[in-house]
Amino acid sequence: MHPLTLEVLTSRTRRHFLRDSAMALGSVALTMLDGDGSRAATTTASAAHPADAVADPFLPKAGHFAPRAKNVIFLSMSGGPPHLDLFDYKPELVRRDGEDCPESLTKGKQFAFTSGTPKLLGTRQKFAQHGASGAWFSQALPNLAAIADELAIVNSVWTEQFNHGPAELLLYTGFPRAQGRASLGSWVTYGLGSENRDLPGYIVFVSGRSLPSAGKVAWGSGFLPSVYQGVQCRTGGDPVLYLSDPAGMDRGLRRASLDALAELNQIEAERLGQPETITRIAQYEMAYRMQSVVPDTMDINQEPAHVLAAYGAQPGAPTFANNCLLARRLVERGVRFVQLFDWGWDFHGTNAGEEIEAGLVKRCQSMDQPVAALIRDLKQRGMLDDTLVVWTGEFGRTPFREGRTKDGKLLGRDHHPFSNSMFMCGGGLKRGVTHGATDELGWAPVEKPVHPHDLQATILHLLGLDHTRLTYRFQGRDFRLTDVRGEVINDLLA
């Protein structure tokens, strides 16, 4: 008789059974970690043998060294926000507004919708310095400006990719093609597990009525076991797919049916001795708990009015503000990685919603307030020390007017891979700092350039993971998120 099956047979109640088998499963997973705690592919429970039923892939695991942050809230601004109108203030660009963009900058470079000699475009937003740190913010971000001293702003981000899909793939999976790589959130839950067993370890929300450009691959597990893919939660209907029992089946009937199911499965376990049967019984029990825990967690009606007001959240609405509040509620319950994709930051000047004057100010209202509220809320609850908040788009926008809209009334910018701004905040980071700088036109970094692989290395580092050692063996090669590059941005570490 298999020891796990013995547990079943000797347990008198379901609760005993679950407690004991969870411990047994946990020990199975633990024995698969190697001695020094490094996490080569073959040492994680699920990766040890892909044919396995994974006993408990989300068992919390120690990283390579002591973590500075336990959880991540990643705010993905899909489309590429115009950083020169938000963070990276370039008075010289304003002064030279309307001049030809120097050919030395554009020569030999390809842009998505611009060719020939475009005109330089200074920002129309008013900029000011804020906080003790004196960081620059445009007037479009009043709430973020007010918490300037919490943020670590990076003005020297660059990438190789000038199309949305490839740029998002590079940022979120470490590789600019959809070639079966795993996403950042998947790597993190693979490396660390999750603290909450009744909720998925990696949860994704999408606002703005559109998928991000990288599609589901942005939170896919690629070559990692599929348990590590992000679980996309919906803002209407069941937040997690198929959470609700069928119409007409109440909780009592569901419980009774699961009891019968567990008993029949136990008979089978007795007959065959297959450990996987025991695992399946445990997974059904976890599903049952999720059925009550998830809706409860997702119910923002439970929040007091002043919290809803601070975020600008409205229960039932499919908004980014609601998702920010949900992110806090999830992290509060130990969810490892929450990622919010917000569509609609592609400011080409092709319509009134995507131009860099009033359109940008209006667009920022639905982002600036909830993000600032989220950071304040985390801080007030003492969660900011353990939680890393990351805000970024997939690339920046050009210091010149976009080619298609150059003669129109609306001002817009093309995709710009060579410079971008982003910010992070929370666990293990310096607060109130601005890192790196671009040249006087905001074209490219002149100091401390940061590539997506550096950003990924830094996020993993803050979580206690060494990006060169967090590997997974696939097709005869040890793959890592940062491919063959990536440097931790030590300047930003507190």
Place this chain on the structure above:
Amino acid sequence: MRYWHKAIAWAIASVGRLLAPLLLLSMTQFAPATVLAADRPAVDYLRDVRPILARNCFQCHGADDAARQAGLRLDELEPAIAKLESGQRAIVPGEPTQSELIARLTASDPDVAMPPRETGKQLAAAEVDTLRNWIAAGAPYAKHWAYVKPVRPPLATVSDAAWPAGAIDHFVLARLEAEGLKPSSPADRATWLRRASLDLTGLPPTPEEVAAFVDDTRPDAFELTVDRLLASPAYGERWTALWLDQARYADSQGYAPDGPRTIWRWRDWVVEALNANMPYDQFTIEQLAGDLLPTPSPAQVLATGFHRNTQLNTEGGVNLEEFRHAAVVDRVNTTFAVWMGTTLACAQCHNHKYDPLSQREYYQVFSIFNNTDDFNTDEPTVQTAVVGSDAEFATAQAEVAAAQTVYDELTRQRDAAQAEWEKNAAAYDKPPKEIVEILAIAAADRNGKQKDQLADFHRGLSEPWKAADKRLSTAKQQYDQVATSVPIMRDGTPRNSFVSIRGEFLSPGEPVTPGVPAAFHPAPADVKLDRLALARWLVDAENPLTARVAVNRLWQELFGTGLVETAEEFGTQGDPPSHPELLDWLAVEYRDGGWDTKRLLKLLVTSATYRQASQVTPELAARDPHNRLLARGPRTRLSAEMVRDQALAISGLLSTKMYGSPVQPPQPEFGLAAAFGSSTDWKPSEGADRHRRALYTRWRRNLPYPSLVAFDAPERNVCSLRRMRTNTPLQALVTLNDPVFVECAQALARRVLTEATADDAARATRALNLAVGREATPREVARLVSLVALARETLAADPTKANALATDPLGPLPEGVSAVDAAAWTVVANVVLNLDETLSKP
């Protein structure tokens, strides 16, 4: 144990007294677990030496010319024993003390010590000893096993000659006997039939099929049953699903817009080819190069859709050449992964570090694929008859052509008369207001739309023209019923190809001409090396990998894990086979037996190995948790497709309709569009199309069907040769609550209520029998009877709930079935469909 005494004697003799204590220590530690080492030499290059060298040395002293340091190459004998620039020799066979390799590995001076300290690599003392022993034994090198053409090994000798049913079992049993294990007893007939039915057709047997087989006294009952299963059209559907993973088939283009792609007729070609048992060599040639065959048939051209499943990026402002290049790269990588289990992709950016594959060779293969016309769009396509409509297609095509000719002529005549007509049009033909308005505009000033509108009105005044127009539109409609388009491979003007420096398409390096990697057999010198020649090279009898990789994948499907676990990697970085002789025997049998897939599958499922029961003792589970030794039957969770198809089959809802445009079973709304793309609205299919096999479910790369993804279906962006099998709470939610599965439970409830009328026990028995194909035990029946009693009592108190549970979403109840009964049995059916046993191959 005799082997160990000999090994120690040998080790002490060769290495000297100093090392003896160490070796004794390792013997006491490892001897009990290493019984299988019998007959193997003490130090085996491939098993013991090469991994150490590969891990620590090959990065700078391996096959990669560009990365080589100090002119030293350690992965082949000749350069490794040659005199170096320094005058030393890295390896002096038989003389470890004179070998510079050992001196460097053991040096304490950091300036000469190897590996360089900054690499962070250092060999353990035992590893140095292994190398020392190997050099002492003469430094025998060997070629990586997978790069040597397989030859048919002699059958392994076994003690229990009665057990083997065929050659396969000899190899399996020999290994078990060497391990001191015994095979399990055979599974009962019902279990075997469920296992074989699921494996061969993807569907469970009906209780009637089980009963007939259990009572079948014919001596060749197993063979006849396998023949029946292999002849079922469901066979092709089941195995096509697997091929689609490798072909990265999807009904959308990928990347941000993820636009729709019409390529399902290629999928149907695969179903037809597999059902017809097309030999694997022909299957290969037609898909890679059907268009290049002499006078190719339409089906052979259609087959080349295989490599048109690559992704497109239609996002605004993309560099088309970048994504054309990416598609060619994907074709190279996919071809070598699927047919040769070789990760050529490593050599895309640099010479392979571990296997003898250079970057230059990579781009030589690239140049073979670099000549097709497609340019980041689905074109070129061909119009093709849907399955079974070749004659209708030809007729419809001819009718469209004929109708078009008449239409064109009449249109020409009418248009020639238009100017004359316009003069008096208003007077005679009472045109509607908008035509009057257009007539008022001078002909030269009318815009395109106005011109068309007027011409159409004028043409429509003619009865013969109207008849011709009607005939043409009818002909086109009929044509559309029997035709579809499919993207195909078509060579255009040959392109010059270059090594892409660091794999970047904008950095062309040295020019290359077509070629195959030199580590393998040469391509014929007298034939132009195009896709056709490459395809023939892949299935050439000299190819060491193609047959092994193919049989390994079949084995993986049936036994849960391949004989080579890393099905996608047979190179030096892959896992060695668990049963090397068996793999080679199967490969030769397949290759020399005409690449006959059905025949090979029949050998596998009728083997004694496959027929074993899957009961496992704690000792065996601990000793061999993944059943690599095969001392028990192969029990695994069902694939994503089988989970769906089986639920539909058990409940009686399954549509057996084959082929055609993909369908949309119900799925929840996400309220999201694809980025820059059309809406991702998912209009659920109607009628029988709601209940088609998973194979026909529309596959969107950016938002794949969630219930398939939950059960580990891949995204299909790139080729996938092996699916993981996970076990998660999200899977439980799918089979408990997805309306598709609720509908199945409702249908199963109605089925048992009408098929088993005696009492609840009879109904419970029937439900279990339908689901798992065996007779239920009294204990199981009693448990379900008590559940139905409880459910009936609860639901009787609330007719609204009972009605919802019985009918939403399946619909109104049949005559004579009460809502409370149907709902209570829906609860039971839901349990039955979620049993671990139901979700598993037994």
